[in-house]
Amino acid sequence: xxxxxxxxxxxxxxxxxxxxxxxxxxxxxxxxxxxxxxxxxxxxxxxxxxxxxxxxxxxxxxxxxxxxxxxxxxxxxxxxxxxxxxxxxxxxxxxxxxxxxxxxxxxxxxxxxxxxxxxxxxxxxxxxxxxxxxxxxxxxxxxxxxxxxxxxxxxxxxxxxxxxxxxxxxxxxxxxxxxxxxxxxxxxxxxxxxxxxxxxxxxxxxxxxxxxxxxxxxxxxxxxxxxxxxxxxxxxxxxxxxxxxxxxxxxxxxxxx
Amino acid sequence: xxxxxxxxxxxxxxxxxxxxxxxxxxxxxxxxxxxxxxxxxxxxxxxxxxxxxxxxxxxxxxxxxxxxxxxxxxxxxxxxxxxxxxxxxxxxxxxxxxxxxxxxxxxxxxxxxxxxxxxxxxxxxxxxxxxxxxxxxxxxxxxxxxxxxxxxxxxxxxxxxxxxxxxxxxxxxxxxxxxxxxxxxxxxxxxxxxxxx
Amino acid sequence: xxxxxxxxxxxxxxxxxxxxxxxxxxxxxxxxxxxxxxxxxxxxxxxxxxxxxxxxxxxxxxxxxxxxxxxxxxxxxxxxxxxxxxxxxxxxxxxxxxxxxxxxxxxxxxxxxxxxxxxxxxxxxxxxxxxxxxxxxxxxxxxxxxxxxxxxxxxxxxxxxxxxxxxxxxxxxxxxxxxxxxxxxxxxxxxxxxxxxxxxxxxxxxxxxxxxxxxxxxxxxxxxxxxxxxxxxxxxxxxxxxxxxxxxxxxxxxxxxxxxxxxxxxxxxxxxxxxxxxxxxxxxxxxxxxxxxxxxxxxxxxxxxxxxxxxxxxxxxxxxx
Numbered sequence: 136x137x138x139x140x141x142x143x144x145x146x147x148x149x150x151x152x153x154x155x156x157x158x159x160x161x162x163x164x165x166x167x168x169x170x171x172x173x174x175x176x177x178x179x180x181x182x183x184x185x186x187x188x189x190x191x192x193x194x195x196x197x198x199x200x201x202x203x204x205x206x207x208x209x210x211x212x213x214x215x216x217x218x219x220x221x222x223x224x225x226x227x228x229x230x231x232x233x234x235x236x237x238x239x240x241x242x243x244x245x246x247x248x249x250x251x252x253x254x255x256x257x258x259x260x261x262x263x264x265x266x267x268x269x270x271x272x273x274x275x276x277x278x279x280x281x282x283x284x285x286x287x288x289x290x291x292x293x294x295x296x297x298x299x300x301x302x303x304x305x306x307x308x309x310x311x312x313x314x315x316x317x318x319x320x321x322x323x324x325x326x327x328x329x330x331x332x333x334x335x336x337x338x339x340x341x342x343x344x345x346x347x348x349x350x351x352x353x354x355x356x357x358x359x360x361x362x363x364x365x366x367x368x369x370x371x372x373x374x375x376x377x378x379x380x381x382x383x384x385x386x387x388x389x390x391x392x
Numbered sequence: 393x394x395x396x397x398x399x400x401x402x403x404x405x406x407x408x409x410x411x412x413x414x415x416x417x418x419x420x421x422x423x424x425x426x427x428x429x430x431x432x433x434x435x436x437x438x439x440x441x442x443x444x445x446x447x448x449x450x451x452x453x454x455x456x457x458x459x460x461x462x463x464x465x466x467x468x469x470x471x472x473x474x475x476x477x478x479x480x481x482x483x484x485x486x487x488x489x490x491x492x493x494x495x496x497x498x499x500x501x502x503x504x505x506x507x508x509x510x511x512x513x514x515x516x517x518x519x520x521x522x523x524x525x526x527x528x529x530x531x532x533x534x535x536x537x538x539x540x541x542x543x544x545x546x547x548x549x550x551x552x553x554x555x556x557x558x559x560x561x562x563x564x565x566x567x568x569x570x571x572x573x574x575x576x577x578x579x580x581x582x583x584x585x586x587x588x589x
Numbered sequence: 590x591x592x593x594x595x596x597x598x599x600x601x602x603x604x605x606x607x608x609x610x611x612x613x614x615x616x617x618x619x620x621x622x623x624x625x626x627x628x629x630x631x632x633x634x635x636x637x638x639x640x641x642x643x644x645x646x647x648x649x650x651x652x653x654x655x656x657x658x659x660x661x662x663x664x665x666x667x668x669x670x671x672x673x674x675x676x677x678x679x680x681x682x683x684x685x686x687x688x689x690x691x692x693x694x695x696x697x698x699x700x701x702x703x704x705x706x707x708x709x710x711x712x713x714x715x716x717x718x719x720x721x722x723x724x725x726x727x728x729x730x731x732x733x734x735x736x737x738x739x740x741x742x743x744x745x746x747x748x749x750x751x752x753x754x755x756x757x758x759x760x761x762x763x764x765x766x767x768x769x770x771x772x773x774x775x776x777x778x779x780x781x782x783x784x785x786x787x788x789x790x791x792x793x794x795x796x797x798x799x800x801x802x803x804x805x806x807x808x809x810x811x812x813x814x815x816x817x818x819x820x821x822x823x824x825x826x827x828x829x830x831x832x833x834x835x836x837x838x839x840x841x842x843x844x845x846x847x848x849x850x851x852x853x854x855x856x857x858x859x860x861x862x863x864x865x866x867x868x869x870x871x872x873x874x875x876x877x878x879x880x881x882x883x884x885x886x887x888x889x890x891x892x893x894x895x896x897x898x899x900x901x902x903x904x905x906x907x908x909x910x
Contacts, residue, residue, distance in 0.1 A: 161424050161565055165508040168417030169588075205484040208502045209477045216473040224466035237588035240515050243469035244508045247476075249421040252506065306686050310577075310722035313586050314417050318573030319698055326566035326702065409872055547891035548709060557704035559657050570702050574710045575888040577718050581865075581881020584722070584874035 146269050148339055151277025153332055156250050158325040163250040163278055167321070168314045169241030170282040174298045176238050177286025181279035183222060183245055187215050189271040191251050195259040196267035204256070211255055215246025250278065285320050399529045402522070406533035409582040412509055412516075413541035414575055416587040419509030423538060424568070427546030432500060433539045439504035441535030443479060444513040448531040450475050451514035452524060472514040480505040509538055516587075544575055609706040612845055613666035615792050619785045620673045620840070623775035626768065631681035631734055635774050639676040642688035646672030649696040657701075667706045671695045674713035674840055675720070677775025678833045678880070682733030684724075691720035707846045709891070714841050714883040721875055729876045731771035739764040744772045745831030746876040754819030754827060765830050773877070776836035779829070785839050796843040798852055802859025803842045803866075807834060810867040832877030834866070841880070847887045849894050858893060862886035 156162050163184070170180030191214045199207050223242050226232055234242075254274055259267040291297055293312030295304040310316050412418045419440075426432060451472045454460050460471055483505065487498055504510070513534055517527040548571045552558060558567055627635040646668040672692045679688060695716025700708050721728050735742035739761055748755065755761065764770060768777030776782075790797055811828035812821050819827070829835060842848075842859055849858050866882035875881070 158569075159565055161568070162421045164420040164424070165417045168420070205488070205498055205502065206481070208506055209481050209484075212473060212477045212480075212506055216470050216477075220466045220470040220473070223469065224464055227464055227466060235588070236519070237586070239465055240512065240588055243466070243473060244418075244511055246473055247506045247508055247511050249425075249507070252502075306684075306724075308690060308723045310719055313580065313722065314415060315573045315576035315580060317417070318569050318576060322562075322566045322569035322573060322698070322702065325564075325569055326561045329564065329566060330561040408868075543892045544888050547895060548888060551709045551891055552703065555704040555707055555709070557707050559702065561657070562702040567702055570698060571710070571888075574699065574715050574884060577715065577722070578881050578885030578888055580722060581718065581869040581875060581878040581885065582872050584725075 143269055143273065145339065147273045147276065148335060150270055150273040151280075152328070153335060153339075155281065155328060156253075156274050156278045157281045158321060158328050160253070162253055163248050166241055166245050166248050167278075167282060167285075168317050169237050169244075171285040171289050171317050171320075172235075172237065172312060173290040173294070173296075174283070174286045175232075176235075177279075177282040179226075179234075179238065180241065180245070181275075181282045183219060183242060184248070184250065184278060184282075185272075185275035186222075187218055187245055187248075188251050188254065188275045189268065190218060191215060192255055192259040192267045192271035193264060195255040196262065196264045199255075200260050207255070207260070208252060211251055212246050215248075215251065216243070219243055219246050250274065281321075281324065284324065285317060288320055289316060395525070399525060402526045402529045403533040403536075406530050407537045407540060408579070410587045411541060411579050412512065412534055412537045412587070414544075414572075414579045415583070416512075417508075418512045419507045419538055420541075420572070422503055422507045422509070423542040424545055424572070426503070427542045427549055430543065430546060433542060435497070435500060436504055436542070437535040437539040439501060439535070440507075440510060440538050441532045443476075443483070443505045443510045444531035444534040445528055446531075447472070447476050447479050447510060448513045448517050448527045449524065450479070452517055452522070452527050455514075455518060468518075469515075473511065475514075476505070476511055509534060541575075545572060548572075548575070609665040609667065613670045613706070615788075616670050616840065617666060617673065619788055620670070620677065620775075622781055622785065623677050623778065623836070624673065626778055626781055627677060627681065627774040630768070631774050634733065635681045638679060638681060638683060638685070638688055638774070639673060641685050642676035642679075642692045643669055643672035645689040646675075646692035646696050649693045650701065653697055653701045665706045667700060667712065668696050671700065671713040671716060675716050678717050678773045678836065678877075679720075679728060680731045680733065680772070681774040682731070683727055687720050687724045687727050690723060691716040694719040709847065710887045711841060711844045711847050711883055714837075714880040714887070717880040718884055721878075721880065725875065735771055737769075739770045742771050744876065745770055745827055746772070746870075749816045749827055749831060749870075750876060752817055754817035754823050756819070757823050757826060762826075765826065770830075772831070773833050773836070776833040777830070779835055782835040782839055789839060789843065793843070795852060795855070796845070796848060798855040799842045799848055799859035799862075800838045802856035802861075803838045803863040804829065804835075804859075806860040806863030807867055810864065814867075814871070816871070828867075828870075833879055834877075837866075837879040837883060841883045842886075847890060849890055851894075851897075851899055853899070854894055854897055857897060858886065858890055861889060861893065 150156075154160055157164065157167055166180055166184060170177050170184075191211050194214060195207065195211070199210065202210070219242055223239070226234065227239075254271060258270045262270070287297065289311050291302065291304075292308050293310070293316060295302050295307040308316075311320070406412060410416065413420055413423050426436060454471060454475065455468065460468065463471070480502075484498065484501060487494070487501060491497060513527075513531055517530060520526075520530075522530060545568070549568055552567045552571060562570070624635075624639060627639070650668045672688075672695075675691045675695060676688055679691075695712035698719075699710055699715045700706075700712040703709060729744075729746075730742075731744050732742045740748065740755075745765070757765070766779040768779070768781070770777060786797065786800065789800075807829060808825045811825045815821070815824040816828070817824060842862055849855050862882050865885050866879045869875070869878035869882055873881070
């Protein structure tokens, strides 16, 4: 496969920001719920996710191109377990870190996370090793940044502390430390990303040799997004009719009932 | 009678009180990805339930062996993961022998088996100290919990997509995140706490 | 009406001839009555809570609109309605940051991003649920002017939660129905809620189908699975009059954007909300989980509509009416 290798900056902008794994592709949400409960968890899970993602992607790119898909996905789980269980064992027995029940469960669960499976299948097994590594690094960086931001917000707002240090806030919104708070914050962050992404895209297009193809719509088996994307496209067409609709909404027509 | 009510409570607990997908985010990525495919719900429910039951039962049996019960948590996690991988490989092999042409079904099989929801079931059974019968039913309910969550998300996504009043920057994944968060908030009324503390 | 417009009514976009202004104007008018009662029972403190809650909702909306660069949202009155609803479901002595958080959440996280007055989840219910999770003790403590109440600071919900009942007689039944028990400041008076129901019957009779389903399911549940050892009737009256249940039946279940289109779907939807609410009252930690039940019911409503037969035809009929 002859292909121009893009620079890390381009790749980062694309895989980590514009199609951020968590906020845009909505994968890896299960570890995200655990990771973002506090800053410490965010650091730990981000590190574990990055390790798992990079190692699995590189191994997949080097060794697994000939192996059938069904066996490959099981191997990703095996590699994940081989990496994460020793890590968990080390943390449990050799350090004084007291993991909550949540983190303890979610850490091995990272072995079956959707980010790894998605990027191994879509990028790593189709591209050269260097590309697989860069993609995995960019994606894990993109996810980690989100984890850290949301982890900080949830810990500060939800429990009034930062990295375990009490901040003495007058009141806290305990709800944000529960899983639903994580999704609400993701919603706002995703909206923020959506607001700035046109500018980022513009900046990227000004780069002369930015590669055009996204590794996204490659796999016919994975057309699960198409319905949502179609619906989205249809709804953005209606944006034009927005003002008219509002006019009618607040106009003086009669209540049917 | 008491047995039946205990099992019923186990099922209701897994589907509603702590809907595994909505309350803990287990298998949330898969639920969102499959939400737009209602025609797959039945096969998914069956597969997830089957994998949860088989993996949960084998892991439950293994965890009663003293050598495994005394392992540190990380060791048990490795054992459970290994069981899941083995169960999945056997299922994929059987499917390959029985229906070699069906690529789509094989793809669904991968998603149904290797997700955080199925892998979490053995841990849940362990933490809740479920008996064999209870863990059987909690496994069955895991599939129902997944399909309920996927159906809610799928219908919600359609509603949001057809609503032209949503501000442009919230269209798509931001609105869906907020919607999922609000549904998760709704489920909280049953319990008031998170699944894993 | 052209056919394309009829088709579009499927989903969140309700027929646009139902004007949000008129609809929420009606609701605001009805809400004035419990507000006056709240002021009668709790004095100016109640008015202050209402003011803070409504102010927070409108301010959040203004800020949000300014950030997004659009200005027309405030006119549809939903923010006023949400703020007022939330305030009336709170106890009068609540610290002011609770209504601020609840109203701000309702507007910023539900109403504005999910499509204004057509949001598929009810902002007021979600705002209250959020506040209930965040400030559980503050929201379910009813100590202001408790000495004048029938049971002191104990609300009917707490009474039932503890497995107790009281013997209803002519004297205390009037207290219970008149709202002279500790509880949310604007929702206790069953008689007023009945009056609001009658007004709604004149304005939007078909919306009351959901109310009927809701109350029917709650009453049936209370009769079959009582929480106390009082008589059947006692249990039903106490369950229905406790917390914000009647208020939710009139104001939250009948919300236009989240109501199914077909008539009997409305009954089923109401019954579903009722069952969820009563199940949550039994299993959950919240004294009054009706808002959680409404949020969950809102989320299950589109699923319900897709499962139940007969949706399409009725929807078309509705759109033509």
